[in-house]
Amino acid sequence: MPKDGGIGASTKRREDVRFLTGQGNYTDDINIAGQAYVHFLRSDMAHGRINAIDTAAAAAMPGVVRIFTGADFEGIGGLPCGWQVTDRFGEPMQEPAHPVLAQGKVRHVGDPIAAVVAETPEQARDAAEAIVVDITELPAVVDMRAALAEGATKVHDDLKSNLCYDWGFVEDNREAVDAAIKGAHHVTTLELVNNRLVANPMEPRVAVGDYNRATDEHTLYTTSQNPHVIRLLMGAFVLGIPEHKLRVVAPDVGGGFGSKIFHYAEEAFCTFAAKACNRPVKWTASRSEAFITDAHGRDHVTKIELALDEEGNFLALRTETLANMGAYLSTFAPSVPTWLHGTLMAGNYKTPLIYVNVKAVFTNTVPVDAYRGAGRPEATYQLERVIDKAARELGMDPIALRRKNFVTEFPYATPVAVEYDTGDYVATMDKLEEIADIAGFADRWEKSQDDGKLRGLGVNCYIEACGIAPSNLVGQLGARAGLYDAATVRVNATGSISVMVGAHSHGQGHETSFPQVVAEMIGIDPSQVEIVHGDSSKIPFGMGTYGSRSIAVCGSAMVRATEKIINKAKKIAAHLMEASEADIELKDGQFTVAGTDKSVAWGDVTLAAYVPHNYPLEEIEPGLEETAFYDPANFTYPAGAYACEVEVDPETGKVTICSFAAADDFGNIINPMIVDGQVHGGIGQGIGQALLENAVYDENGQLLSGSYMDYAMPRADDVPFYVVDHSCQTPCTHNPLGVKGCGEAGAIGSPPAVVNAVIDALQRAGKDVSHIDMPLTPARVWAAMNG
Amino acid sequence: MPKVSMTVNGKAVSAEAEGRTLLSSYLREGLGLTGTHVGCDTSQCGACVVHVDGKAVKSCTMFAAEAEGAEVTTIEGMAAPDGTLNAIQQAFQDHHGLQCGFCTPGMVMSAAALLEENPTPTEAEVRHYLEGNICRCTGYHNIVKAILAASGQDVSGIAAE
Numbered sequence: 028m029p030k031d032g033g034i035g036a037s038t039k040r041r042e043d044v045r046f047l048t049g050q051g052n053y054t055d056d057i058n059i060a061g062q063a064y065v066h067f068l069r070s071d072m073a074h075g076r077i078n079a080i081d082t083a084a085a086a087a088m089p090g091v092v093r094i095f096t097g098a099d100f101e102g103i104g105g106l107p108c109g110w111q112v113t114d115r116f117g118e119p120m121q122e123p124a125h126p127v128l129a130q131g132k133v134r135h136v137g138d139p140i141a142a143v144v145a146e147t148p149e150q151a152r153d154a155a156e157a158i159v160v161d162i163t164e165l166p167a168v169v170d171m172r173a174a175l176a177e178g179a180t181k182v183h184d185d186l187k188s189n190l191c192y193d194w195g196f197v198e199d200n201r202e203a204v205d206a207a208i209k210g211a212h213h214v215t216t217l218e219l220v221n222n223r224l225v226a227n228p229m230e231p232r233v234a235v236g237d238y239n240r241a242t243d244e245h246t247l248y249t250t251s252q253n254p255h256v257i258r259l260l261m262g263a264f265v266l267g268i269p270e271h272k273l274r275v276v277a278p279d280v281g282g283g284f285g286s287k288i289f290h291y292a293e294e295a296f297c298t299f300a301a302k303a304c305n306r307p308v309k310w311t312a313s314r315s316e317a318f319i320t321d322a323h324g325r326d327h328v329t330k331i332e333l334a335l336d337e338e339g340n341f342l343a344l345r346t347e348t349l350a351n352m353g354a355y356l357s358t359f360a361p362s363v364p365t366w367l368h369g370t371l372m373a374g375n376y377k378t379p380l381i382y383v384n385v386k387a388v389f390t391n392t393v394p395v396d397a398y399r400g401a402g403r404p405e406a407t408y409q410l411e412r413v414i415d416k417a418a419r420e421l422g423m424d425p426i427a428l429r430r431k432n433f434v435t436e437f438p439y440a441t442p443v444a445v446e447y448d449t450g451d452y453v454a455t456m457d458k459l460e461e462i463a464d465i466a467g468f469a470d471r472w473e474k475s476q477d478d479g480k481l482r483g484l485g486v487n488c489y490i491e492a493c494g495i496a497p498s499n500l501v502g503q504l505g506a507r508a509g510l511y512d513a514a515t516v517r518v519n520a521t522g523s524i525s526v527m528v529g530a531h532s533h534g535q536g537h538e539t540s541f542p543q544v545v546a547e548m549i550g551i552d553p554s555q556v557e558i559v560h561g562d563s564s565k566i567p568f569g570m571g572t573y574g575s576r577s578i579a580v581c582g583s584a585m586v587r588a589t590e591k592i593i594n595k596a597k598k599i600a601a602h603l604m605e606a607s608e609a610d611i612e613l614k615d616g617q618f619t620v621a622g623t624d625k626s627v628a629w630g631d632v633t634l635a636a637y638v639p640h641n642y643p644l645e646e647i648e649p650g651l652e653e654t655a656f657y658d659p660a661n662f663t664y665p666a667g668a669y670a671c672e673v674e675v676d677p678e679t680g681k682v683t684i685c686s687f688a689a690a691d692d693f694g695n696i697i698n699p700m701i702v703d704g705q706v707h708g709g710i711g712q713g714i715g716q717a718l719l720e721n722a723v724y725d726e727n728g729q730l731l732s733g734s735y736m737d738y739a740m741p742r743a744d745d746v747p748f749y750v751v752d753h754s755c756q757t758p759c760t761h762n763p764l765g766v767k768g769c770g771e772a773g774a775i776g777s778p779p780a781v782v783n784a785v786i787d788a789l790q791r792a793g794k795d796v797s798h799i800d801m802p803l804t805p806a807r808v809w810a811a812m813n814g
Numbered sequence: 815m816p817k818v819s820m821t822v823n824g825k826a827v828s829a830e831a832e833g834r835t836l837l838s839s840y841l842r843e844g845l846g847l848t849g850t851h852v853g854c855d856t857s858q859c860g861a862c863v864v865h866v867d868g869k870a871v872k873s874c875t876m877f878a879a880e881a882e883g884a885e886v887t888t889i890e891g892m893a894a895p896d897g898t899l900n901a902i903q904q905a906f907q908d909h910h911g912l913q914c915g916f917c918t919p920g921m922v923m924s925a926a927a928l929l930e931e932n933p934t935p936t937e938a939e940v941r942h943y944l945e946g947n948i949c950r951c952t953g954y955h956n957i958v959k960a961i962l963a964a965s966g967q968d969v970s971g972i973a974a975e
């Protein structure tokens with residue numbers, strides 16, 4: 028049993044108290060004396076040439092402080108892209124400029140044309156309506172295939188075409204894969220769409236810029252998952268503010284799911300305008316605004332082919348994807364369909380030959396970037412769907428076919444450039460069969476049959492690469508940033524501890540789980556440890572939270588820093604007890620000398636460090652504070668097996684999720700309660716993608732599902748209780764905690780299970796349906812059944 | 815600007831409000847009660863739920879002026895004066911019914927209204943009642959479980975926490 032509050036304990040979350048009593052401090056809760064409000068005038072057309080902007084009447088409206096247009100940002104850097112992909116011919120991707128406010132053209136509905144700063148939000152909005160924009164509408168490029176067609180209208184006039192890059196991976200495998208597919212006993216082909224999603228954290232984005240003329244210091248309060256990344260990108264590339272004059276604070280943040288990783292125009296604007304107007308400037312997105320400005324996710328159109336031999340062994344896999352980039356390159360957009368997708372195409376299987384081609388395409392739509400899972404759900408979905416289809420074509424049991432092809436020996440080097448350190452896919456599948464009661468399905472099917480419902484069972488596996496990642500590797504792959512993380516452990520004189528971390532918590536519960544680790548290492552009560560995060564002026568330079576990396580990367584940095592603390596504390600303890608340092612042991616917050624009954628308490632040692640009267644000053648410095656930067660040696664590879672049972676109403680096509688089970692291997696676990704919660708949330712989002720959510724554009728580039736009236740968010744009665752298990756644990760071999768990360772698994776693993784289940788239900792009912800694109804709305808399912 | 819007066823969390827209050835000022839803005843900006851959140855502009859998400867004269871109301875859907883003279887309870891008024899969490903709040907913490915916390919005030923206020931109406935709801939009734947409250951973090955599992963637990967029902971049979 029884990030110690031109270033130590034590693035492995037389901038400690039209740041300390042942050043809950045403030046959230047449950049309305050005392051959270053979210054960015055929109057921050058109001059600075061004298062602040063003005065900005066309202067952005069946004070393009071209502073998808074593509075247009077700006078001829079003139081007349082702000083005279085608007086500027087005369089009550090309360091208007093100043094109106095900004097693209098002209099105010101000439102000579103100021105655009106929003107940078109943080110990842111450069113090299114195409115399969117060795118050329119860099121096409122990289123367009125991304126101005127803070129539109130210059131010359133608007134390229135998607137929501138593109139900001141002008142910004143009105145006024146005394147109140149209402150005055151800013153009223154004045155924005157009085158701005159006259161002379162704009163010539165241009166044909167909108169929406170469909171990716173049309174965007175790539177000869178003679179298509181270009182989203183960016185100065186680029187060669189709408190093709191951002193044509194990426195091949197591994198390019199040297201291309202011909203061998205073609206040959207293997209050509210000569211195979213059986214090839215299963217599937218064309219599918221990975222639907223465009225909107226991340227929709229419940230807190231809309233907010234930015235508050237502040238400027239102190241006397242000290243020339245800028246502060247930006249923003250809804251970000253990674254304040255240091257924003258400080259670096261905005262300071263260095265957009266506004267030219269040196270780091271020591273720029274503080275970025277991300278206080279309590281109401282969910283992110285990837286959409287709050289990126290550096291957005293509104294952040295740069297508020298920072299810039301605060302200086303230009305010499306007063307604080309605040310922007311709060313409405314939900315409607317969020318829909319047309321937050322980076323969207325997914326939006327892939329894919330053809331996948333799986334070659335198998337007579338026995339069902341996977342021989343080769345080829346996949347071609349069109350990936351929508353939207354109108355501009357969001358911060359990490361180019362990496363999502365490439366390195367976060369192609370490298371995962373081996374899945375849990377020992378397919379020897381794999382080739383992945385991705386064409387990234389500019390369109391007149393909102394930029395697309397990482398959304399929970401980012402590339403890995405797209406990889407998992409196509410792979411697990413094509414395997415299911417292959418099993419049905421070959422008359423094999425889908426679980427048996429998967430088991431037959433599992434990777435069983437580790438480490439395993441895939442043909443797509445990554446090496447899995449540990450895993451046990453047989454164990455997670457065994458566990459899944461148990462917790463999902465797969466053996467009992469036939470009886471449940473009968474029962475549904477009696478009720479006039481079509482029941483289906485869908486199973487799939489997933490693997491993900493988390494803990495992003497070794498800096499030298501991602502640098503080779505095109506990342507323009509390092510991806511380590513950092514922690515400073517500050518032990519106070521009386522023994523309590525503040526840990527300043529680069530990771531950011533916006534729902535993950537770091538304030539509770541991170542202290543569990545430090546408390547366990549030292550043997551003190553976790554209440555003695557507090558976590559500080561989110562303020563670039565307080566925390567070391569860390570890269571923030573995304574890609575399920577917090578505990579694997581930042582947690583490792585925290586362990587390293589704590590180890591340094593313990594080493595120094597042992598030296599002090601040795602001095603206090605007049606013993607040899609080698610004989611000092613630390614247990615339960617007591618330092619003892621091996622083989623004696625001498626001991627000093629943690630608090631005595633920490634006090635000695637700060638009141639160094641009896642202290643080896645010639646050997647060590649006073650004080651007890653250490654920092655560690657941790658750069659992982661590899662990704663981590665969480666994996667698992669998921670099962671979903673559905674009932675389809677044959678009259679209406681409505682799909683009901685009857686049960687959902689997940690068996691995950693996350694390696695070692697710090698707080699099982701929090702891990703369960705992460706998986707629940709991911710499954711909820713995955714069910715949303717599979718059944719409900721879809722960001723739909725019409726041919727003119729208008730977002731049809733731009734509010735909660737049209738974009739179907741999963742609600743409480745769309746989902747069941749989930750059965751989750753993470754007792755299969757193969758610890759990561761290359762980080763000190765043996766942890767793998769759990770934040771994205773649910774969203775990666777669940778969509779194929781749902782779709783596989785619906786197809787299973789229809790096929791069991793004798794329907795000749797092999798695929799339906801997500802979301803599986805009643806209309807789509809009904810049409811497929813009756814098609 | 816005219817003043818609007820009401821009783822919020824047991825205290826008589828008064829603050830300026832235009833005719834178009836929403837109750838949510840009045841609470842957040844006028845009174846500084848920022849526990850009431852605004853997550854949408856189409857009356858769909860429920861982050862803004864408060865009680866007006868004992869009824870759960872989406873405060874983004876009501877003008878402040880309409881609540882003139884009313885008894886309003888917000889999330890800030892739910893715990894005991896000494897800070898002790900009420901049964902619903904405590905159940906949310908015990909069962910990990912919140913992650914980022916943004917939907918949480920609305921969830922707690924809706925749950926309180928539900929249990930007032932229906933002291934021992936079934937799982938289906940809880941899920942149905944929460945139709946107007948969106949949570950993006952939890953997949954609802956632990957929210958539903960917390961509400962069932964707050965109603966005094968045994969939730970130990972519900973899969974893993």
Ligand code: FES
Pocket residue numbers: 851852853854855856857858859860861862863872873874875
């Ligand atoms: S803010 Fe009131 S329902 Fe969304």
Ligand code: FES
Pocket residue numbers: 229281282534911912913914915916917918948949950951952
């Ligand atoms: S806890 Fe984040 S939206 Fe519900």
